[in-house]
Amino acid sequence: MILQTTTQQSALVTTIQVKEANLTVSEKFKTELFGLLDTGGKYIVVNFEQVTYVDSSFLGALVSALKHAITNKAEIVVAGLNKDILGLFQLIRLDKAFKIFDTIENAVADKAK
Amino acid sequence: MAATVSKQLTFNHTADELYPLVLEGVDFLQHGAGVAGDTLTKVKLVLMELLTNALKHSDGGKTEIELYLDPENITIKKNDTGNPLVVYSGGIKHEWPLPGNHQAGRTVCVYSWNGCNLSIALKNNCRAEFLVEETGPEQTDLLNLPEHFGLMIIARACSSFEYEFEIDTCKNEFTAVIPLAGSAINDKYD
DSSP: OOEEEEEETTEEEEEEOOSEESHHHHHHHHHHHHHHHHTTOOEEEEEOTTOSEEOHHHHHHHHHHHHHHHHTTOEEEEEOOOHHHHHHHHHTTGGGTSOEESSHHHHHHHHHO | OOOOEEEEEEEOSOHHHHHHHHHHHHHHHHHTTOOOHHHHHHHHHHHHHHHHHHHHHOOSSOEEEEEEEOSSEEEEEEEESSSOOEEEETTEEEESSOSSSOOTTOEEEEEEETTEEEEEEESSSSEEEEEEEEOOSOOOOGGGOOSOOHHHHHHHHOSEEEEEEETTTTEEEEEEEEESSSOOOOOTTO
16 A cells, blocks of 8 residues: 555545655555545545655656546645655646645645635 | 766666665765755756656666766766657657658647646757747646656756657667756746
C-alpha cells in the first residue's frame, strides 16, 4: 500500500508512505486514490509530509485522480508539501489546479467552511 | 575561453539508481562548485526528469548524463541510443527523425493549459528547441489539464532546452541550460 488513510471530521486524509514519489509507485498511487473515490470519498486530503520528492509521473497520476474526482463530484486537496515540491507545483501551475494547505488540520478545517 | 568543470554520470535504467544519481549530480555542483539555492533546485528537477524520461523511454542500453559548469551556466546533456523523441500534437504523432527536409521553422504545440503552451520549434528534421509560451489569459478547465509534465518541468526550469537526433549513430541528445544567475524561466515568446 502506498497510501494510509484515516477519517477526520468526514474528510479522508490519505498519507503517501514513500519518500520518493516517482515512476515506480505512480501507477499504484493512482489505483489506490481512484479506489478511495470509487468507494465514496468526497473530500480527500493527500498528505505529502513523508515525501522528499515527486516526479512528473507521480504528478500525472495525481492529476488523473483529480479529474476522476471532478467527474465523481468529489474534491482532492493536498497538504504537507516541502519547499521543493511546492516549488514544483508552482513551476507548472498545479497550484492553480489544487488547493494547497500547510497542514492536514488546515485542509480538514477547510472542508467545514 | 572560460574554464569549464564537468562530471559524467552513467544510468543503467534501474529505478533504484535514479534518485542517488540525482543526488550525486547535485552534490558535485553544490560541494564541488559552490552552486546553491534556487539554481540547485532547478538542477535537481532537470536531472530527475531527464533520468525519469530515460527510464520510461530508453529501450535498454544505458544513458550518459554530462554536467558542465562554466561561469555563466550549468549545462546538462543526456545521451542515449534508445527510442527517439515522440510527441503528440492535436492527435498527430511526431517521431524523430521527422520526415523530409522541410521542417525548419515549423512549431508544434505539445502542451497547453492555463494560459501556457509548451511548443517545439523545429530547426530541421533532427533538431528541435522546447519553448514555453505564455498565451494568457489563464483559464483553469481542470478536465483538460495535461497529465504529462516531464518536458514542461525541464523547459520551465531552464533558459534553453533542446533535443537532437543524430542519424548516423541513432543517438538522442537532450541539452538543458540553467543560468547561474537571473531568471531561468524559458519564456521565449515574452
